[in-house]
Amino acid sequence: MTPFKLTDEFLSEIEALIDDQKNSSLESLLNEVHYADIAEIINELSEEHATYLIKLLDSDKTSDVLTELDEDVREAILNNLSAKEIAGELEELDTDDAADIVGELPKEIIHEVISEIEDREHAKDIVDLLRYDENSAGGLMAKELVKVRESWNILTCVKEMRAQAENVTRVHSIYVVDDNDKLKGRLSLKDLLTTSTKSHISDVYIPKVDSVSVNEKPEEVAKIMSKYDLEAIPVVDEMNRLVGRITIDDIVDVIREEAEKDYQMAAGISQDVEADDSIWNLTRARLPWLFLGLVGGLGAAAIMGSFENMISSHAILFFFTPLIAAMAGNVGVQSSAIIVQGLANDDLKGGVGSRLIKEMLLAMLNGVVLATVLLIFTWVYKGDFLTSLAISISLVVVIIVAGLIGTFIPLFLHKRGIDPAIATGPFITTSNDIFGILIYFSIAKILLGI
């Protein structure tokens, strides 16, 4: 299969069918289309068209479509649905997805929507999930899971499981709890297939089971599940009672979002934006970083102004300021990116000191290679050996300082509990520009005896 590709023709066809109210054509056309793809279509439709389609299609499909929509589109559509209609959609969803949607509803209608949900157990589970912080394992987990008591035998277990499995889309593990709901262990479906029905659960379950606390951060859960190759992990409360389960598909989204956030931060984009967002949203995400760059540039200009007396005798020094600034910026971004990634993957060993020494050696090696090229080039080109040497020596020092700043700042932020990713990109480039140019002129001044 290849993923569905939304064409303009297909979109126009859908719009025309909606305008002509050709319901059965629409239904048969979209019958074979995956809900994630229908969400893509609806994201592109007008609010009226979108609402029409959601009301037309079966709610076992539209409920899934709703979870995949862009947040603003979903909000607009839900606004046009009655509390009863929204409750009908929630009925079809797993509790985690339902709770996410309820969490986005205006406060004043939540109560009515919840009261319209027919399955009271489902409604209770959704309300339970609402109290967890979105940014925690509790906010990610679903209530759907299969659990059995250690006191049961396999036969009771299979009977109970059949009932529970009805509500669980994917059974990964069967969790074993004691009479107080405390998590004791697990049982794999495979084991169940290969064990005699007379056995007792307490004799066959695996007492070792990984779990996370409801308060764990999503990034941490992602790290644990991907490191230990888990497809689902049970979530326990402060009393070790089993309260939910997180599945790997939710974690895939967490990993993607984390990666996108770090990438955008490194590129100087401050919030989660996409190419198709409005110019206003894109400006809000980009302008602050550019403003930082502007301030840095003004700082660099002020520094150069203070060395103005050198301009008549050594104009060439001023020609190399973009080079110095660029090298300082590039080295800083490289070293900070490596540290940020090491911190994210938890694979930085050794202390800050040894890391700084390593970066210094590395920067020195790179710096000497680059400075040699620069020296030969400027000497041949300009014929002034002393000035060329001064520029080249400055470059080495600038590269070393830039590397040290790039290494130190993310480590420092991390130690202070601040996301080190903010130290990549424009932040490090700007500070390195200023330091670089200051160092460059100071060294040149000393070496050239001006």
Add this chain to the structure above:
Amino acid sequence: MTPFKLTDEFLSEIEALIDDQKNSSLESLLNEVHYADIAEIINELSEEHATYLIKLLDSDKTSDVLTELDEDVREAILNNLSAKEIAGELEELDTDDAADIVGELPKEIIHEVISEIEDREHAKDIVDLLRYDENSAGGLMAKELVKVRESWNILTCVKEMRAQAENVTRVHSIYVVDDNDKLKGRLSLKDLLTTSTKSHISDVYIPKVDSVSVNEKPEEVAKIMSKYDLEAIPVVDEMNRLVGRITIDDIVDVIREEAEKDYQMAAGISQDVEADDSIWNLTRARLPWLFLGLVGGLGAAAIMGSFENMISSHAILFFFTPLIAAMAGNVGVQSSAIIVQGLANDDLKGGVGSRLIKEMLLAMLNGVVLATVLLIFTWVYKGDFLTSLAISISLVVVIIVAGLIGTFIPLFLHKRGIDPAIATGPFITTSNDIFGILIYFSIAKILLGI
């Protein structure tokens, strides 16, 4: 649970126990430690210590440890194992992991290792997998899966499944094939639990099943599985015959690696390196991009040299070159990053033209805001309105051009089938530095009538 954190004390304890050959202490100490964590320990040990530990521990654990090791550590250890010992480890692994390890072995010993594998079916599956390109669905898939024929009834099916499930760590779906092994549909374990044993497979299976071709790119498989929330996907050959299965845990690795690659590219690091790699490896990954920056800086210097006649009357123009270069670079990186991310997520709609117009409007808006600040600042500071105006107008034009370059290049590369991620970072910064400074001086020259 919190993920295992390797301490220096624990490492020293392990090393001391190995030196003293305290085997039973080592075994009981590491018994409760997860294989992924043992791999972390072994990555830090000397080759002798590491080999000792691998030989000591049970191969059902060490085989998994081997898959998690750093490539160079694994290579060193396998070098110290006999063909029979390696075969013993492969015996314990799923075919995909086993094939990855065999693929890394020196050509001359592969034949011997394969011939030492006792389970000939397993050996055949591994050899089958070796012929697939590492960078394809075939290179990712495992042979372990549960498949049943549509002609069977549920009873035969359950019996056959019990036998097959022995070799499959996680059963996600049961795949239904015809007598020629062509993929027909699927059956969920849950359905099996809730269907009477007298039913015929052909009556109960779900004929709709997503699959990917063996030749599909891993990124594409990742996109499909994460978009459609799949935990496993069957892989078919050119004749639609079921040849393997890819599970989500392998896809999580693909997603992480993709994200890291793009991030490093944007930071100007050209290959997959980590903070703990050698200075030599880090230099090889970083120096080429710095060299590119050097060339850019020399270009900028040459351009400034050609405007040298302006230096006596308008020295201030030269003070703002780092600012101009920084803004051109930052804007370019921002716009290219947004395009690269949009391309990666497949959510860019509309043509190149409309995208360039949007970026132009956005850059104009940002540019005017920034230029106004710059104008006021330089005017107050230097008192020369005309020069300040010239600098500010140049800034707007530079930002617009930088935004357009940053938008166009990744789109162009993508159209040509080249990974657009290479256009972020140093590449775009360097070219924008040069263009920016050239535009800046040209406009200033015209406006100031020099």
